[in-house]
Amino acid sequence: MNQSTWQAVLQLSEKVHQANHELIHIWQSEMLFRWEWWVEAAISVVPWILWAFYRKRESTSRLVHAGIWVIVMCSWLDFLGVCLGLWVYPMKLIPTIPSFVAYDFTLVPVVIMTLLQYRPQWSPLLKACIFAAATSFLGEPLFIWLKMYEPIHWKHIYSFPIYAVIYLIAHLVSRAKTYDPL
Incomplete structure (x- = not known):
């Protein structure tokens, strides 16, 4: 250089x-400590507490493995979107993290882990489409309305295939046959 x-x-x-x-x-x-901050703090913690009580205990490792994969992908894609100026988060739970902590580290992974264990016989493609539609067309507008997310050069329809692929890969990760006793 x-x-x-x-x-x-x-x-x-x-x-x-x-x-x-x-x-x-x-x-x-x-x-800090405005109502929006408290909402994001609650969204960051409460779903994990609920999931801890209602998860399928014998599948915890598989679900957490898939959830961690989701967290890594969502936070990386979110960071990329912020860096490219595609969207911005006017409210931040933690000022040093550019992504939406409540969404990337809680809502998306917890919802996916819940869907993975609920009705496992359902088609993963159907579940991926339901998840992607709900997240893109209900979740994103809700957070815009709450003034926690502001798309700049982004449309909800762009998110649909991304969320569907994230769900499908999480499904594959959760079904991996490589889990063996230590």
């Missing part, structure tokens, strides 16, 4: 640092 490229990277890194510093200041003064 030449010296001018190195300097450009350092300057951009400083801009990112400054933007994060400003965001933390706004978060502390304008977001």
Whole structure:
């Protein structure tokens, strides 16, 4: 890497640092402990508590494995969308994470894990379409209405195939035959 490229990277890194510093200041003064913050905090915790009580206990490892895969994919895709300017989150539970914590780390994985164990004989494609439709056309508009999500260069229909694929891969992960006793 030449010296001018190195300097450009350092300057951009400083801009990112400054933007994060400003965001933390706004978060502390304008977001922390507002009703939206409390809603996101509740959405981040309550579904996990409910899932812990109602999950199929003997399938916990399989479900958690699929759930972790979902968390990684959702948070990575969400981070990519924010970086590309496709959407923004005006409210943040945690100011240093660009993704929507409640959605990526709780709602999407917990709903998918619940669907995986509920009516396992149903077609995974049908469940994927139901999940994708509900998430894209009900979940996203709800969070827009709550002013927690704002699409900039994104339409709900774009999310449908992504959510369907995420569900289908989680289904495959949860059905892996590689689980053996330690």
